[in-house]
Amino acid sequence: MTLPPAFQAWFARQGWQPHPHQIALLQAQGDSLLIAPTGGGKTLAGFLPSLVDLVDAQPGLHTLYVSPLKALTADIARNLARPVADLGLRVRVEDRTGDTRSSQRARQRTDPPHILLTTPESLALMLSYEQAPQIFGSLRRVVLDELHALAENKRGDQLMLGLSRLRALAPQLVVTGLSATVEDPDALADFMGGAEVIHADPGPDPDIAMLPTTAPSPWAGGNGHYSAPDVLKAIKEAGTTIVFINTRAQAELFFQALWAINDENLPIGLHHGSLAREARQRVEAAMAAGALRAVVATGSLDLGIDWGAVDLVIQVGAPRNVKRLVQRIGRANHRYNAPSKARIVPANRFEVIECVAALEAVRERDLDGDPRGPGPLDVLCQHILLTACAGPFDAGALYHEIRRAGPYAALSRAAFDDCLHFAATGGYALRAYDRWQRLMERDGLWRLRDPRAARDLRMNVGTIVEAEMLKVRFRGRGGAPLGEVEEGFAATLRPGDTFLIGGQTVRYDALREMVVEVTKQPTKEPRIATYSGMKLATSTQLSHRVLALIGDPAHHPALPKDTQGWLALQAKVSTLPRPGVLVSESFPHQGRWHFALYGFAGRNALQTLGLLMTRIMEEAGQGPLGFLSTDYALLIWSLDPVTDPAPLLDREALREGLGDWLAGNAVMKRTFRNVAIISGLIQRNMPGGRRTGKQATFSSDILYDTLRKYDPDHLLLRITADEARRGLVDFGRIEEMLDRSDRLEHRMLDRVTPLAAPLMLEFGRVPIAGAGRERLAEAEAAALMAEAGLA
Amino acid sequence: MTSYTFDFAGQRLEARAAGTLYWPARGWLIVADMHLGKSERMARRGGALLPPYETEATLERLEAEIAATLPSVVVSLGDAFDDDAAGRGLDDAVCARISALAQGRRWVWVSGNHDPGAICPRLPGTDVAELRDGLVLRHEAGQGPDVSGHYHPCLHLAGQRRRCFMVGRDHLILPAFGAYTGGLETTSPTLAALVPHGIAIACGQRALAVPIGATPRRRLA
Structure with missing residues (x-):
């Protein structure tokens, strides 16, 4: 495929020259994986072949775009609108996420757009519809955005299983993966089931350093508050800044710390996954419109929303992982071939050392990452159940289809049969459910015994298991939604307690119909909201660098003075x-x-x-x-x-x-809970709204203990043990x-x-x-x- | 301390660590909310296929309680079965096991909201809506003073969630004995209204009493 003249003219009118990797992707015959830094026109590169194809658009779904973030799909829809309009393409672009209205979802099932933008969970859900063959039969291209992020967890495994389904429904499919810089591109290509790797020019080295702070970092803790004045100063000097913080609770607190000293009332926003959708969208829109000078964010902004004008990234707290740091740095300056500017702020003394070590690794372009094992079986169990929702299937055919998914390429038939057996009967040594199997085999095909079960299964699609969250809103009729807190946190609240959410201190009043009702409490000191953040461990490679730095006094001059003194004292005593x-x-x-x-x-x-x-x-x-x-x-x-x-x-x-x-430990129980939820043993969501606290809490712990005692060789216990290890x-x-x-x-x-x-x-x-x-x-x-x- | 002794409605009673109530003066063992057959009921309704061992697990614990107290009467305080169909659909082996337990003693099934119908003819004992004999025993708390189950009370102690008894002036509420039963916090509005003040006795390895209402809650580090 070559770039048609109309497209060449369009590029010229923008004052752009197509990047070599955009052309390379256009010319690629089969599946490809594009590795490019942020700002390299990666997304356009992914869509270019589709747009060229769609010059004479036929009805029906042509291209499916999958991203890990709902926010990204909206952003992509905006960005695609321009070339589509400029080029006069008669192409419908729509998104389909958990936030999409049900009327639109229903319409998309009968009349899909040409380009559908979605998330792995929504794709899994759509594949479970009986109409899936009709919806996806015409599909020609799939674009997997931010594949490096998806490949890190079970969402990616689920996506690859979905992709194997799509390949079966639409054999002519061409898949394009888009990824930020990763340590092992070939492994990522294998993950997507094999692809030609295309490298874009990585661009110039970033301008990255520690942010100088007036006060030294504290001994412990992770909130980085001591640096608020320095961060505010940096925000003032820059055009637009993203301040990355590792957890949601820390982001809340840091946001508050900034506003406490923000005498000039610089417009500073907050963005994290616990905020209500409306609140997140307001911040995204303000940022896109250039109305914000800074946004304090968590991993919710790690990925590619293209704001163009961001010219400084500040990472507060140790980056834990060099690759992620590099990717975050890339958020600054989406202009290709201009260096990104980033500053990092350690939250405590140990983190000072980690930050120095991470900076050295960034300069040496020494990325880290631990290879993931084979695809987890709990995700496969869910996939089998959802496949049954779409219609009867042949076990052997499904097995071969699944082996086309990179993470499951080495799946044994025995392991597949175990999962099928679990999905059908629960897989217990005591065959108690012969009458009540979930799936039954009839005429050589497996199907749901009770088709009504499909609704429950669809309501529980997904592999992201977070602690049970409760909505928070202001008390009174039509109280504005503020966000969510963990159920466990809510349970510790008593009327009058205060906590932070959405950057404001609120007072807990009551729990009503599973909604936490609060009132504004601007003066009181808050209790900290304990949202669960990912407990991301410092990577093996970065840990080695930290240890090497500590253990080598000749290297200590690279560290700030107070840190040097601290280590010297340790060496002495x-x-x-x-x-x-x-x-x-x-x-x-x-x-x-x-x-x-x-x-x-x-x-x-x-x-x-x-x-x-x-x-x-x-x-x-x-x-x-x-x-x-x-x-x-x-x-x-x-x-x-x-x-x-x-x-x-x-x-x-x-x-x-x-x-x-x-x-018998809580860590295993927590792991088991995730496995039990993903595999469909425990259903989080029931028709007719949430389960009440009473029903919800005969929790997975009891199931775990029961299985251990009466069925110690059960599939889910084996998955749990594997996963926990x-x-x-x-x-x-x-x-x-x-x-x-x-x-x-x-x-x-x-x-x-x-x-x-x-x-x-x-x-x-x-x-x-x-x-x-x-x-x-x-x-x-x-x-x-x-x-x-x-x- | 496998049990905690207290007075309620003029009677001396023992809250046992395993979650049963023993009435020494009469030799009665009272057990609430066993929910036998819960996993089977969920499966029947097309839901998740839970590990089908909860009846086994619950009966094992009940056998241990009966062996430890040798009661003359066993009272099941309602919701012994997760629904009437579960009660009728019990395995013969399970029925035989309960019959063996009932040998040489009286067995009374108080009906609950999950099992309002008549008891399975293969099971020993009689079924009643409520029992008035020195104490008022019913499934769901009504006009006090009464002894009831239904709510599955639980509390947090030293960072752990435990099932518990709640003892107030008007109501004594038993924990759920069944293996797959959830819990409602003693501080929830419903339970706080029934027992605003008194003590809760946490089950577990030992029976531990803590006050309800009055004092601020503290936690161990």
Whole structure:
């Protein structure tokens, strides 16, 4: 395919020259994967072949565009409108997301647009309709935007399964993946089922540095408030700024901190996934119109909404991952071939080191990333159930179709059959449901026993499992929606409590029909809203860089003065962690022994290690009371001191512990909950609105315990164990930590050490439910009774 | 402390850690909301296929309670079955197990909102709408003082959610005994209205009493 003259003229009228990668994509024969930096005209490149094709548009769906963000689909619709109008194309472009009105959805089913913009979840839903073959039969092209982001989680796996379905419905399909810079393009091409990789010019090096701050970073915490004046100053000096913060709660607080000192009333907005759709859209529109000087955002703005004019990105808090930092930096300056400008602000002392290490990695273009394992089976279970919603299927044909999805290319027939068996009967050793199977085989085809079940299944499409969220709105008739908070957080609120949402402090009044009702409370200090953010661990490569930097005093001059002093003091009173040596310390503090292990294995692995080590301590009667983990270190407090860490770090003992102890543990239960929801064992959404709290809470924990006791070999337990080892549990990184540590070095000290001090101030303590804990629960109950005069 | 002893409506009673109520003066063991057959009912209605082991799990625990207290009377305080069809559709093995438990003692099934109909003829015992014999026993709290179930009360203690008894002036509310039963917080408006002041007894390894109302709630770090 070549660029027709009308298109060449259009480019010329814009004053543009088509980029080489845009032409390359146009000429590509089969599936391709375009790796390009932000601002490289990536999206246009993806759509160009479709637009050329659609010069003489036939009715029916021609191109499907899938993006991870709803916001992106709206943005793309706007951006496509211009060339479509300029070129006089008679092409209908529409989006279809969870936000699309049901009347429009219904129409799209009978009369699809030429170009449909959607998300993986909406695609999965559309594929579950009986009309799917008619809707997608005419499909010629699929554009997968921000594929690097999708490939990081189960949404990508679900999308690839959907793609395998599309390929079966429309065999002539050509697929184009669009991705930001990644460490392993070939792996990403395999993920999309094989594609020719096209590289765009990566552009000039970014202008990136630490943001100078007047106050030094605090010892602990992650909110970065100390830097608010400096960030505000940078915002004043720039045209438009995005301030990235790692979690929603931190974004709320930082937004408030900025406004508290924003004497000039610079228009600064807030954007994160817990805000009401209306609120997010207002901010996006204001940003697109150039009405905002800055927006404080979370990962909700990581991806490609093209605002053109952003000329500064500030990352508050450690980036955790060099690749993500590079991608965020790319948000500044969407003009191709102009360097992006970015500043980063560490939130605490450890993060200072991480930021310096990350900057070095960015300059060396040393991206990080851990390869993902094969496609998870819970996503496959959901896919099988949704496939049945669309109509009867042949098991063998579906198996072969699924093997065309990159993540499932190596799926064994036995594993597929396990999933099918689970979807059909629950897959229990006790065959209790022969009469009530969900799927039955009739005339060689599998189908829903009760077609009405399709509605429930469709209501539970998706692989994003967040904590149960409750809507928040102002009290009174027609109160404005503010956003959402976690149900667990809402449960801790009592009337009169205050918290932050949407950048304002509100007072909790009541919970009415699963809506949190609040009133404005501008004066009171808020309690922090605990939205769950992704607990993203610092990557393996970045952790190694941090450890190498700490362990090499000759390298310390790269660090700010106060950080240098901190490390020097640590070297004097104890020792510095360094590559090849696993350093730990024991010291008494406030009547308890503390044990600090500087593992640099990321927060998830160190949390697991905390669970495993405290188990061994519990067995040894050392009275572990709790622990906390950060990305760098693990801190355990106990009644007795740890004098020799070697037995606690014995690989065999840890592995054995992983089986027994984690099985009954909250981390596994949380993992099981996700697996149970995705695979369709637990339905989050029921027809007729939300489940009440009472029904909702005979939770997955009970199912987990029951399965463990009566059906320990069940498919979902196997998936959970697999997943936990890779994901939250991250046992691989514990082993990696042991592998790279030739020896242990343990120090017994009489007080808190400089390196351990910040840990004492961190949040996220995990109590141990051991013998000690039961005694403490009794003590609490007794104290409460005494206080009430009842004992 | 596998049980907590308290007085209600002039009677001395024991709230057991496993979630049953024992009345020593009469030798009665009272158990609420077993919801036997819940997973089967969900499957029948085309819903999720939950692990089909909750009847087994619930009966195991009930057997242990009966073995520990050797009651002369067992009272099921309603919602013993997740619906009437579940009650009638029980496995013969399950019926035999309950019959064995009922050997040498009286068994009373108070009907609940999930199982309002007559009890399955294969099961031992009699069914009644409510029981008035020294105490008023009914499924759902009414004119107090009465002993009831229905609401599945639970609370948070030291960061853990536990099923609990609620003991107030007018009402004694039992926790749900069934394996797949959810819970309603003692602080929810409905339960707070029924028992504004009194104590809650948390189930678990031990029965732990905590006050309801009055004192501010504190948590362990």
